[in-house]
Structure formats: structure tokens, C-alpha cells
Amino acid sequence: MLIGYARTSTTDQHAGFEAQLVELKAYGCERMYQEQVSAVASRQELERAIDMLREGDKLVVAKLDRLARNVMHMGELLQQIEAKGAGLVILSLGSETVDTSTATGKLILNMMVSVAQFEREMMKERQVEGIKRAQAEGKYKGRVPKAMNQADKVKALVAAGVDRVKIQEQLGMSKASYYRCLKV
Known part of the structure; x- marks a missing residue:
């Protein structure tokens, strides 16, 4: 077969x-x-x-x-x-x-x-x-972190009393990204 x-x-x-x-x-x-x-x-x-x-x-x-x-x-x-x-x-x-x-x-x-x-x-x-060449010429910045674009949403949800796990699920982010967003 x-x-x-x-x-x-x-x-x-x-x-x-x-x-x-x-x-x-x-x-x-x-x-x-x-x-x-x-x-x-x-x-x-x-x-x-x-x-x-x-x-x-x-x-x-x-x-x-x-x-x-x-x-x-x-x-x-x-x-x-x-x-x-x-x-x-x-x-x-x-x-x-x-x-x-x-x-x-x-x-x-x-x-x-x-x-x-x-x-x-x-x-x-x-x-x-x-x-490396592009970085040396200042043309390469790396990828834009997706989770960091949601830092304001994370902070607003925390202020509203939403649980960390619920915020992570809702925004599709990891625990580490959640805490990074809080530091910004």
C-alpha cells in the first residue's frame, strides 16, 4: 500500500x-x-x-x-x-x-x-x-514584543480587580509577559 x-x-x-x-x-x-x-x-x-x-x-x-x-x-x-x-x-x-x-x-x-x-x-x-550587520548600521531593532503593546490593558484590568490568570487568558500572554507589563 x-x-x-x-x-x-x-x-x-x-x-x-x-x-x-x-x-x-x-x-x-x-x-x-x-x-x-x-x-x-x-x-x-x-x-x-x-x-x-x-x-x-x-x-x-x-x-x-x-x-x-x-x-x-x-x-x-x-x-x-x-x-x-x-x-x-x-x-x-x-x-x-x-x-x-x-x-x-x-x-x-x-x-x-x-x-x-x-x-x-x-x-x-x-x-x-x-x-549583526543591520544592527551595526542601526537598521535592525528586533521584533516588537506583542505583550508589551497590551501593558495599558493589563494595568486597567488589574485596577478593575481581574485575576492574573484571567488576564493572561484574555490577552493571550504568559506569566512573565504579564509581570513585564506591570513594570512599564
């Missing part, structure tokens, strides 16, 4: 999400698991998809970056998949489809995961360098 898995990091990535689903259906996936969560968050649908795998099945993803965060994570996922006697198919690796049920597929996957992780780390380094 071909089991498809599609993921985007945010709910506003409609086009990318739909494109993955179309690719997976076109490839012939009989069952689909989909979610819109960050790669670092708990991915319940991925876990369900892997749990569903049986001997001879294949987990199919449209793109490598929709599945694994880094080389170590890819290795862990591949171990889980192979422990079930299943394989992994990645549809969009350049112009080729990679199938880990073959030795060549495993080799290509390992090289691609390593390159992808290298690219991600290089991008992070360039981002840090760019932020």
Missing part, C-alpha cells in the same frame, strides 16, 4: 499544501495523512502514517523537507519505517523519485539529507551575519 504524508508549517501555506496532495494522489497513494504544524512540533499524523505501515508498504512524501528536520531525524524516521518492513518514496528530489527500498535510493537519500542540512545551516549563518 502507498501511504501519503503531506505537511506545511503554517495554515496559510495553501498552495504548497494542495500541490503536495495533488502529487501524492497522482502517484497513487491509497491513504493520506496530512497536517499543518511546524517540523519541530509533535507531528501526530506522521506518527499515525508510520504506525499504519505494514510489510511491503511505502510511505510517500512530495518533498524531503516536509518529512525530516535534519540528518539525525531522517535516520530515526528511516529506522522506524524499515523496522516495519516498509520503504520511503520521495517524489520531488530534483527530477528524480527516490525509493529507499533500493540501495541506490538509500545512497541518494543520505546525500540529499546531508546537503539539505548543510544548506539550512549556511542559511542560518548568513541570517545571523545579516542581523
